[in-house]
């Protein structure tokens with residue numbers, strides 16, 4: 001099982017959580033960590049290279065901080081350009097079929113805010129529906145999402161723990 005972790009954070013120098021997750025995942029065998037903003041600071045994505053990376057892995061992880069109830073912009077650009085018709089979807093677009101798909105998301109808002117009646121009204125499962133639909137369309141199996149919420153209040157120790165939890169989550173057989 002080879003895992004590809006695509007990290008999309010526009011400002012990793014100032015990141016607490018995603019940087020810690022990325023550094024920890026880099027120590028794992030059979031895990032490729034791909035820092036999207038480092039490769040494409042001008043948003044000019046090498047589509048062939050990205051598709052090749054996807055082909056070489058079985059479990060695809062998108063790791064990002066929640067921005068406006070979704071992903072940072074470069075990850076959307078990546079989806080728009082890389083998941084092409086005839087490659088990722090359409091009758092001949094079968095390249096991602098059978099792969100596994102996981103989201104790893106940090107949010108500023110606490111868990112309690114993400115529910116009906118809460119500050120943000122909707123659950124993470126509801127807000128990540130476009131990713132679930134993408135997995136469905138491309139024939140990937142959507143696995144449970146890893147979320148760490150209320151991250152502004154986390155101590156360094158808790159951030160470190162969350163990195164271990166993420167490693168554990170990504171090693172699970174679902």
Ligand SMILES: Cc1cc2nc3c(=O)[nH]c(=O)nc-3n(C[C@H](O)[C@H](O)[C@H](O)COP(=O)(O)O)c2cc1C
Pocket residue numbers: 009014015016017018019064065066067068069070106107108109110151
């Ligand atoms: C442009 C922007 C949009 C954000 N939108 C949300 C949001 O919709 N919901 C939320 O809970 N937090 C939101 N946040 C907070 C980030 O999710 C939070 O700062 C991030 O997960 C922290 O991770 P890091 O330590 O890796 O930077 C936003 C932050 C920024 C800068």
